[in-house]
Amino acid sequence: MRTVIFRTVAPYLTSLMVLFSIFVLLRGHNDPGGGFIGGLIAASAFAIYGIACGVPATRRALYFHPMAISGSGLFLAALSGLLSIVYGVPFLTGLWTSFGFLGVEVDISTVMFFDIGVYLVVVGAITSIALALEERELP
Numbered sequence: 395m396r397t398v399i400f401r402t403v404a405p406y407l408t409s410l411m412v413l414f415s416i417f418v419l420l421r422g423h424n425d426p427g428g429g430f431i432g433g434l435i436a437a438s439a440f441a442i443y444g445i446a447c448g449v450p451a452t453r454r455a456l457y458f459h460p461m462a463i464s465g466s467g468l469f470l471a472a473l474s475g476l477l478s479i480v481y482g483v484p485f486l487t488g489l490w491t492s493f494g495f496l497g498v499e500v501d502i503s504t505v506m507f508f509d510i511g512v513y514l515v516v517v518g519a520i521t522s523i524a525l526a527l528e529e530r531e532l533p
Contacts, residue, residue: 396445396446400445400446401446401447403446404442404443404445404446404447405443405446405447407439407442408439408440408442408443408455409439411435411436411438411439411442412435412436412439414435415432415433415434415435415436415439415513416432416436417432418431418432418435419432419433419509419510419513420506422509428509428512429508429509429510429511429512429513429516430512430513430516432513432516433512433513433514433515433516433517433520434516434520436513436516436517436521437516437517437520437521437524440452440455440456440517440521440524440525441520441521441524441528443455444524444525444528445528449525449528449529452525452528453525456521459522460517460518460519460521460522460525461518461519461522462518463514463517463518463521464514464515464517464518464519464522465518466514466518467510467511467512467513467514467515467516467517467518468511468514468515469511470507470508470510470511470514471507471508471511471512471515472511473507473511474486474504474505474507474508474511475504475508477489477504478504486508487504488503488504488505489503489504490502490503491503
């Protein structure tokens with residue numbers, strides 16, 4: 395299914411889906427969504443790109459190996475949980491802080507970093523599986 399129209403539209407569709415997945419990731423703290431659903435949307439975007447442009451082009455677009463992305467996400471999620479132990483509270487307890495950025499007070503939390511870690515784990519694992527399946531495609 396590598397038609398001219400699909401190959402032309404796939405990069406734009408992929409970038410829109412990745413942007414939407416980041417929106418779902420960041421929105422997930424107050425509304426439905428979060429790291430898992432956002433990661434599935436991003437992995438679907440890379441699968442579409444792989445179907446349209448091929449696995450080598452998708453691997454070049456990802457820049458990092460999908461399992462390295464997954465490993466860094468797992469490290470970030472574990473680190474966000476361990477940070478609470480450093481402060482003497484139970485594992486995975488949310489810690490909040492704020493800082494000023496361009497005159498606006500921005501609140502960040504370990505919960506957000508855990509969600510980003512889950513996002514990266516899902517993107518890396520599902521993309522790795524999808525690319526492995528696409529490489530075994532029959533002629």
